[in-house]
Amino acid sequence: MRVPDRTRPDRPRRGPHSNRHHADILLTELRIRPRCTRCPAWRGCVFGFASAAGGRFGGRVTPSPTPPAADRLARQIRFIVEVDKLKEIFRQTVLINSRRAENDAEHSWHLCLIVITLAEHANRPPLDVLRVLKMLILHDLVEIDAGDTFAYDTKAMADQHAREAVAADRIFGLLPPDQAREFRALWDEFEARLTPEAKFAAAVDRFQPMLLNCRTEGAAWQRHGVARDRVLARNAHVAEGSTALWAYAQKMIEDTVAAGHLAV
């Protein structure tokens, strides 16, 4: 299999858009694409060769024929059943009325609703709203394995992307290969935050917990001793997706400070 050369001298040496980063994405794609149907240790079966661990056949693996429709649907259902676990991943934000912790599935639904309500406020409308929704439906699935990382927990954030990338391999890998690639690409796009759609999705993903915090007397911020400047710094990229939403958020934060629910 020929590996396309995506090396670009203008990319940074490290970090999210380095050549190394893109090489990792490519490796993930290769790991998913030529899945060997007979080799149980297929995750090691990079570049279409048999797994070194299994070693049941030594040469190049012939790409398996398209699986029958029933097998395809069965794999899709396995994925749908697996992600039921997202409803059990609890966040630091609490609900406005009962004040119990919100979970990732509820959060993801709320983001989708916000997108269809506020898409007109994106910096670069018209957005491809369908792609924004797909990103947000999928964006937290990795937390089924990697857990929720609180937005102000700098220690946990250090290896967050690495932990989540492993989770993405496993969870999207449950799907038929073409869908695994499509969903993984959507998650990568969301994480990279380069397209107008990803910028708006990320803006909404930051705006919603701020809104819930401001409507619950700063519950999560108070509990973790987060002050105004950290809130402003952590969420400033909302402006990349929507300056209107960021202006609203800044006003909301100042009102919460004025009400004594967020420390200065």
Added chain:
Amino acid sequence: MRVPDRTRPDRPRRGPHSNRHHADILLTELRIRPRCTRCPAWRGCVFGFASAAGGRFGGRVTPSPTPPAADRLARQIRFIVEVDKLKEIFRQTVLINSRRAENDAEHSWHLCLIVITLAEHANRPPLDVLRVLKMLILHDLVEIDAGDTFAYDTKAMADQHAREAVAADRIFGLLPPDQAREFRALWDEFEARLTPEAKFAAAVDRFQPMLLNCRTEGAAWQRHGVARDRVLARNAHVAEGSTALWAYAQKMIEDTVAAGHLAV
């Protein structure tokens, strides 16, 4: 204000697609559209006249100018805050792992995920997937006021649509008028189940609880004494959206019967 004639002789005299039903929708639109900014009892202000209760001005109300952007965003945020309550509306279905009751927000997210995974199995692809997602993001908001109606509770189902239509007036009415109309039209489309998109959305809305029931030893069915024939009858319209999903569901139901988790 000229009322367009939507009377059609081919419509049934009563029920969801009667002329009466469409007249009700039209009245709702009129009630939302010319909202009077000075009259507090604006819900009575049909056809642009002042409310009989308020009576502060007697003539035809001049349509208010488009509200400034800040007011528009404030109304949208009020809607987004209000619908946080969907996370507190619990259903009869239980989650696969913890076996606690699922809520409407989690359910709505799961349906969206199922749509982007299984859209290829719709009877009439390619669907307008964005419209299917919008319908499913919004479809249960009415339950904030009307409560969840269990799919096998025939008594509660008798006045379900009427209760939910009142809820739709209030909840979508929080939005700016153009969005209130758009979201209400999506909810009406979902309820009417006439378009390929609505048929597929409804199919997924029935498929997901069946899937969770089958994966939890028929928990909700057992608790309410629901037997196989009622499950088959209540969910048969899945086939209108996707014969592939209905075939899968029938097999799943038979397996659940064979395992002794669903009465014959």
